[in-house]
Amino acid sequence: MLDKSCHIITFGCQMNVRDSQWLGRVLYARGFRQTPLEEAQVVVVNTCSVREKPELKVMSTLGRIRQATGGNPRVLVCVTGCVAQQLGKALFEREHQVRLVAGSDGIAAAPQAIERLLEEPDLRIDLLDFTNHYVERESAPAPDGKGEPSAYVNIMQGCDNFCSYCIVPFTRGRQKSRGSNAILEECRHAIAEGAREITLLGQNVNAFGRDKNGDGTSFAELLHHVANLPGLERLRYVTPHPRDMGPDDIAAFKELPQLCPRLHLPMQSGSDAILTSMRRRYNSKDFLNLVEKLRKARPDLALSTDLIVGFPGETEQDFQATLRMVRECGFMSSFSFCYSDRPGARAVLFPHKVSAEVAQDRLLRLQELQDDLGRAWLEKRTGSTTTLLIEGRSPRDWQGEEPAWQGRDPYGIPVHVELPAGRDHTGQMVPVSITQAKKHSLMGRRLVQTFS
Numbered sequence: 001m002l003d004k005s006c007h008i009i010t011f012g013c014q015m016n017v018r019d020s021q022w023l024g025r026v027l028y029a030r031g032f033r034q035t036p037l038e039e040a041q042v043v044v045v046n047t048c049s050v051r052e053k054p055e056l057k058v059m060s061t062l063g064r065i066r067q068a069t070g071g072n073p074r075v076l077v078c079v080t081g082c083v084a085q086q087l088g089k090a091l092f093e094r095e096h097q098v099r100l101v102a103g104s105d106g107i108a109a110a111p112q113a114i115e116r117l118l119e120e121p122d123l124r125i126d127l128l129d130f131t132n133h134y135v136e137r138e139s140a141p142a143p144d145g146k147g148e149p150s151a152y153v154n155i156m157q158g159c160d161n162f163c164s165y166c167i168v169p170f171t172r173g174r175q176k177s178r179g180s181n182a183i184l185e186e187c188r189h190a191i192a193e194g195a196r197e198i199t200l201l202g203q204n205v206n207a208f209g210r211d212k213n214g215d216g217t218s219f220a221e222l223l224h225h226v227a228n229l230p231g232l233e234r235l236r237y238v239t240p241h242p243r244d245m246g247p248d249d250i251a252a253f254k255e256l257p258q259l260c261p262r263l264h265l266p267m268q269s270g271s272d273a274i275l276t277s278m279r280r281r282y283n284s285k286d287f288l289n290l291v292e293k294l295r296k297a298r299p300d301l302a303l304s305t306d307l308i309v310g311f312p313g314e315t316e317q318d319f320q321a322t323l324r325m326v327r328e329c330g331f332m333s334s335f336s337f338c339y340s341d342r343p344g345a346r347a348v349l350f351p352h353k354v355s356a357e358v359a360q361d362r363l364l365r366l367q368e369l370q371d372d373l374g375r376a377w378l379e380k381r382t383g384s385t386t387t388l389l390i391e392g393r394s395p396r397d398w399q400g401e402e403p404a405w406q407g408r409d410p411y412g413i414p415v416h417v418e419l420p421a422g423r424d425h426t427g428q429m430v431p432v433s434i435t436q437a438k439k440h441s442l443m444g445r446r447l448v449q450t451f452s
């Protein structure tokens, strides 16, 4: 009798989070139970290689697994995701416990491979080929039919943009849109399992349907179809590309009340010279125009972004342009990173690399500005009323009169609120007034509806 216990460790973007959730559910359906790392027969590391740091983290995680499991050769370690795609079979040499390496498309066959590897302890399997169509996966129902209030649904795989710093087109492959019927089917399932909110996922969602796998449905049309599914309260998506956001995508913010007033719109840099060299295909003026149009379509829209500092050739002046743009766009939050060379990406060959000290100094200055903007944005929310989608018990229980719960507002901000005892509020929509701003979250008070 095989010990069917597993432990999944996830790095990277929401696509990886979704892949891990899928794998966990499929393994569960096949009789696996989730255990702590020390007790697991199968350990899956779902990896990210977008920057050097996450890649190094994967290597240290393999070492941590070896220690936690005493190097037991009967423990099956599987590496999936972008580092698996990037390093391939070389991972077998790095760590003797690794017997499955499954890349971006290969992960679809990982459950069968895992079962086979448990039966055959001397076998190693690599699943590294890219397919030329979107691979539909085995369906993965939520355990006991009860899913999360907020669900992720993939709409495409890969990316064709080849921004000069980015490894994603190499690790996730070329863009492949998923069929709109399959997407809608998965959304309906998620809603039937309790989802009130759906986030559509892809590396460049606005280009959905524009590759040869497209079925004639545009991204804006898809948004309309999903938004109108009965039972859905909220719709979000990541990641858009400023260059590919068309008028219909902008109009959707005006037309679809389900579409949340929050957009994560990666700007990367505020300098035109750097944007050109990044091959982003827009300049600062295009970006500002887009922001203006979006805010016109949805006046309460809150924007967040991704930024890279220390890109090759970035001068202090270029960096100042980024600071100016961040202020001008008034981002509520941002993820910012020091540039790092990624294998295969063009910028590896670019001259005038910025030293680590200079890049780090710019990163800190940028983050200081962003902290101020973020704090001001959160503080402006106090006194307003909003609706929360309750996700579960609050991790910060402040021992109030009633139990503490956590939900998210339409902007995706975590809000803590006391709700009546004796009931599970998960998945409920609760109106609240915002009473206080914390560093990255808000406190709210339930609004009790009065009937006259």
Ligand code: SAH
Pocket: 050, 051, 165, 166, 167, 168, 202, 203, 204, 239, 240, 241, 266, 268, 306, 307, 308, 337, 338, 339, 340, 341, 342
């Ligand atoms: N598809 C998305 C996100 C891609 S990866 C987009 O188009 O923006 C997530 C973020 O990682 C990027 O937005 C970028 O800010 C950062 N990133 C990607 N490659 C990087 C590199 N080589 N060095 C530093 N940051 C990088």
Ligand code: SF4
Pocket: 159, 160, 161, 162, 163, 166, 167, 168, 169, 203, 204, 241
């Ligand atoms: Fe990478 Fe650019 Fe594609 Fe985003 S759009 S995944 S940054 S190549």
Ligand code: F3S
Pocket: 011, 012, 013, 014, 015, 016, 047, 048, 049, 050, 081, 082, 168, 171, 172
């Ligand atoms: Fe990382 Fe791959 Fe996502 S490189 S950001 S896990 S697409």
